[in-house]
Amino acid sequence: MLDLSIKEVIAICPTCGAKFSVPETVSTTECPYCGTVFKVKEGTRVGVDHFYFPLSKRDPYDSLLRFIECQYGVPLDIRRNSTIIKGTLHIVPVYFYHLHGRAKVTVRSRNLKTFNAVVEEVDDIGIVAVEGSLKELLEDYPFPIRGKKFFEERIKRMGIYYDPVMRREEAEEIASVKLSERLRREAQELGSEVKNFKEKLFKVEFKGLVHYPVWEIDYEYKGKKYKAYVDGATGVVIRAEHPLSIKGRVIQTGIGALLLVTGLITAFIIIKLSVNEVAKISSALASLIAGIVASLPLFTRSVRERVVTSEVEVVKESTVYLRSHRLFKV
Amino acid sequence: MGSSYVCSYCGAPLDVTPETIVAICSYCGKPTIISGVVSIEDIYIVPALDRTSIEKLFESTIERDFDLRRIKEDIELHNTIGTYIPIWISKVHLKGRVSYYRYKSENKGRRKVYRVEVVDEIKNVPIVARRQVSPLGTNELLEFLSKKDLDSKRLVDVGTDEWKEIRLEVLNTEYDKKSALERIREDSLDRLRNEFKKKSDGIDGFQVEVLDVSEPRLLLVPIWRVYYNYKDSIYQIVYAGWNGELLVKTEPVIVLRRLAYVLGSIGMILLTGLATLLLFSRKEIELNSLIVPLFLITTTYYTARKITKGVRLEH
Numbered sequence: 001m002l003d004l005s006i007k008e009v010i011a012i013c014p015t016c017g018a019k020f021s022v023p024e025t026v027s028t029t030e031c032p033y034c035g036t037v038f039k040v041k042e043g044t045r046v047g048v049d050h051f052y053f054p055l056s057k058r059d060p061y062d063s064l065l066r067f068i069e070c071q072y073g074v075p076l077d078i079r080r081n082s083t084i085i086k087g088t089l090h091i092v093p094v095y096f097y098h099l100h101g102r103a104k105v106t107v108r109s110r111n112l113k114t115f116n117a118v119v120e121e122v123d124d125i126g127i128v129a130v131e132g133s134l135k136e137l138l139e140d141y142p143f144p145i146r147g148k149k150f151f152e153e154r155i156k157r158m159g160i161y162y163d164p165v166m167r168r169e170e171a172e173e174i175a176s177v178k179l180s181e182r183l184r185r186e187a188q189e190l191g192s193e194v195k196n197f198k199e200k201l202f203k204v205e206f207k208g209l210v211h212y213p214v215w216e217i218d219y220e221y222k223g224k225k226y227k228a229y230v231d232g233a234t235g236v237v238i239r240a241e242h243p244l245s246i247k248g249r250v251i252q253t254g255i256g257a258l259l260l261v262t263g264l265i266t267a268f269i270i271i272k273l274s275v276n277e278v279a280k281i282s283s284a285l286a287s288l289i290a291g292i293v294a295s296l297p298l299f300t301r302s303v304r305e306r307v308v309t310s311e312v313e314v315v316k317e318s319t320v321y322l323r324s325h326r327l328f329k330v
Numbered sequence: 331m332g333s334s335y336v337c338s339y340c341g342a343p344l345d346v347t348p349e350t351i352v353a354i355c356s357y358c359g360k361p362t363i364i365s366g367v368v369s370i371e372d373i374y375i376v377p378a379l380d381r382t383s384i385e386k387l388f389e390s391t392i393e394r395d396f397d398l399r400r401i402k403e404d405i406e407l408h409n410t411i412g413t414y415i416p417i418w419i420s421k422v423h424l425k426g427r428v429s430y431y432r433y434k435s436e437n438k439g440r441r442k443v444y445r446v447e448v449v450d451e452i453k454n455v456p457i458v459a460r461r462q463v464s465p466l467g468t469n470e471l472l473e474f475l476s477k478k479d480l481d482s483k484r485l486v487d488v489g490t491d492e493w494k495e496i497r498l499e500v501l502n503t504e505y506d507k508k509s510a511l512e513r514i515r516e517d518s519l520d521r522l523r524n525e526f527k528k529k530s531d532g533i534d535g536f537q538v539e540v541l542d543v544s545e546p547r548l549l550l551v552p553i554w555r556v557y558y559n560y561k562d563s564i565y566q567i568v569y570a571g572w573n574g575e576l577l578v579k580t581e582p583v584i585v586l587r588r589l590a591y592v593l594g595s596i597g598m599i600l601l602t603g604l605a606t607l608l609l610f611s612r613k614e615i616e617l618n619s620l621i622v623p624l625f626l627i628t629t630t631y632y633t634a635r636k637i638t639k640g641v642r643l644e645h
Binding site: 259 | 335349364366367460461464504508512513535537539599604606607626627630635
């Protein structure tokens with residue numbers, strides 16, 4: 001082992017007194033125990049709470065294509081025959097919070113009678129402080145929680161810079177409500193009735209106002225326009241529209257027609273039988289409806305031109321679910 | 331930026347920021363802790379199979395799969411990507427009681443049948459140590475880890491030569507040990523609750539607490555994704571990176587299968603007509619015999635929908 005180790009110094013947190021080592025070159029650090037940001041040498045707290053996430057070196061259009069090419073139904077010539085029309089960088093203000101809540105609950109159940117339990121919720125969330133499509137796009141988005149840097153004025157010139165539409169207090173209120181709701185929801189899952197609910201720990205820790213880069217990419221494939229959003233810091237595709245290949249659409253329309261006709265013919269044959277009226281009408285109707293219902297998925301799918309997918313999954317509460325289900329239900 | 335950081339073992343530059351928790355040197359594989367509550371003794375690695383073995387496995391997967399072997403002439407390997415996913419894992423001791431119910435159909439409807447189960451077990455609880463995870467396979471990977479202990483070794487014990495053989499891109503860790511502990515505690519109860527939800531029709535009472543959580547380990551778990559072309563699209567097969575076990579795959583719906591669904595749908599339409607005819611031509615018609623045609627129509631819809639599925643998901 002070469003002794004090229006970075007010289008380390010001991011930093012002492014001015015808030016909680018924790019001692020930990022940091023590389024000599026680091027002038028400002030965050031206490032891993034209580035989160036206080038302070039200057040290492042002076043031991044003084046830094047009042048900075050404005051950050052930004054640096055842009056990834058990866059080309060967002062390339063990240064987009066790499067993701068799209070692997071989606072089902074995308075034409076194989078997508079890379080060759082698509083061109084980027086416009087790439088807009090949005091610098092979105094997001095209030096980052098670390099939530100940690102614990103509540104003591106009394107729950108009633110049939111068999112366990114009334115019992116006490118503890119519910120707990122831990123999460124890192126971002127409250128997006130813009131209005132419009134970006135807000136909807138980034139709702140519940142799993143922002144990375146490490147890698148931010150102190151804000152610099154030059155960031156404002158990197159792209160479309162947004163000032164936050166709400167103050168920190170408002171964002172904090174939203175975050176508190178979310179934590180409260182989650183705790184209550186969990187309590188309700190414990191039994192048939194929650195008799196008592198008492199919050200024992202309710203930490204809504206402000207981690208900073210972070211200006212986050214998001215790429216909005218408009219591209220064109222064979223004369224049609226598509227829109228995609230790519231995470232500017234990590235290169236992950238947040239949401240993307242992409243084309244579906246034409247082949248198969250025609251076949252599907254044909255099959256749809258076949259099923260519809262099957263229903264019609266069956267109904268027709270039934271009508272011609274010599275049975276009582278009620279039986280005739282009800283069964284003819286049933287087969288007609290069956291034919292229509294069966295042809296529906298085929299007709300609706302063959303009409304669909306574009307599909308929306310996402311690369312991001314939100315890992316939450318031991319269930320990993322997709323933001324957009326289209327990945328498999330094409 | 332952050333290039334003032336170098337690997338403390340071999341001196342190679344590390345691509346990190348001051349907020350990075352642990353940087354795994356791509357040259358020698360050794361960990362350097364940058365920030366956060368974690369130490370190098372906590373970091374373990376499950377060695378990955380090499381690319382050649384995985385590509386051989388891919389070939390045998392195609393041979394053995396009912397659908398894929400019929401189209402193997404048109405299948406072409408597109409790309410093979412292996413990564414190490416950082417996962418914090420702990421053994422959690424859960425104790426308590428769970429009361430749940432299942433519906434049982436009886437004469438005029440259904441009633442709840444209750445059961446109380448005592449819980450006293452130690453579970454493996456894994457959590458992915460980062461926020462953004464790639465879709466397919468992660469769920470299956472976590473399922474695996476929660477049921478079995480994998481053979482792993484301390485990352486610092488991996489020699490430079492061995493690292494060259496098992497080396498893959500290592501995804502960044504975003505949670506340190508302190509954050510991991512909090513989340514593992516919470517997650518363990520959620521997991522257990524979901525298990526009971528799955529095997530029952532509802533939970534009547536869930537009185538379980540976390541007695542103990544073992545010191546979490548940061549496990550670097552490998553996953554291999556093999557992308558292949560078939561006609562117009564790209565599909566993927568995800569393998570457990572350490573032993574090549576198939577986790578999940580997406581595959582094209584072959585013509586034979588699609589044809590089967592078409593015939594099935596036609597059959598269902600005919601059956602719907604026939605069954606309704608028979609039911610309603612009886613002397614006595616009950617109102618609840620409407621359930622039969624409704625059920626058949628619903629089944630017809632789901633069968634027909636399978637025709638449109640472009641890709642199948644198989645575990």
